[in-house]
Amino acid sequence: MASTPVAQIGIPQWNSPFVDLTTGNVTYQWQRFLLALWQGSDLAVGAPAQPQVPGASPFNFTAPIAGSMAASKGTVQISRDQGVTFLTVSTTGGLFPLRFADEIRISWTGPNPVITWLPDA
Numbered sequence: 001m002a003s004t005p006v007a008q009i010g011i012p013q014w015n016s017p018f019v020d021l022t023t024g025n026v027t028y029q030w031q032r033f034l035l036a037l038w039q040g041s042d043l044a045v046g047a048p049a050q051p052q053v054p055g056a057s058p059f060n061f062t063a064p065i066a067g068s069m070a071a072s073k074g075t076v077q078i079s080r081d082q083g084v085t086f087l088t089v090s091t092t093g094g095l096f097p098l099r100f101a102d103e104i105r106i107s108w109t110g111p112n113p114v115i116t117w118l119p120d121a
Contacts, residue, residue, distance in 0.1 A: 018093065019072035019114050026072070026114065034070075034095070038118075052115040058107040059115060063098040067119040070095045074108035 012029040020027050026034070052061065061069065071093040077086035078096060083103045089096060093113060098104060106115060 024111075024114055026070075026116075047119040047121055050117040050119065052117055054106070054112050054115055057109070058105050059113075061104050061117070063100055063102045063104070065119055065121060066097075066099050067117060068095055068097045069104050069106075070114075070116045070118065071106050072114040074106045074113045077105045077107075079103040079105075 010033075012027075012033055016029055017027055018030050019025065052059065057074075059074075063069075071090075073093040074091075075088060076090040076093065076096060077088050078098070079086045080099070080102055082101065086103075086105055093106075096104060106113060
């Protein structure tokens with residue numbers, strides 16, 4: 001199956017903010033980059049993004065299918081054994097691929113992070 005050409009978009013600079021602290025939204029340059037990355041993959045027909053509404057820290061989530069979780073900040077831990085052990089994979093947020101039944105835990109202080117589930121299908 002031939003893929004549609006995707007515009008060349010560079011990775012945002014290392015010091016460019018992922019989230020606009022005024023609006024709480026992912027910044028434009030990161031939206032463009034993530035969209036181009038998504039469209040350039042074989043998973044371009046993934047299901048729509050699903051914003052999560054975190055309550056108090058920590059936020060826990062079990063992947064119902066394969067996908068990725070985006071978090072604007074926080075300490076991120078992932079478990080592949082139904083929550084028996086968690087591995088810290090980031091202390092600054094990011095984009096984290098998950099398999100079916102993987103668990104992710106995001107802990108933070110201060111304002112809530114922006115958390116979005118990106119299912120593969």
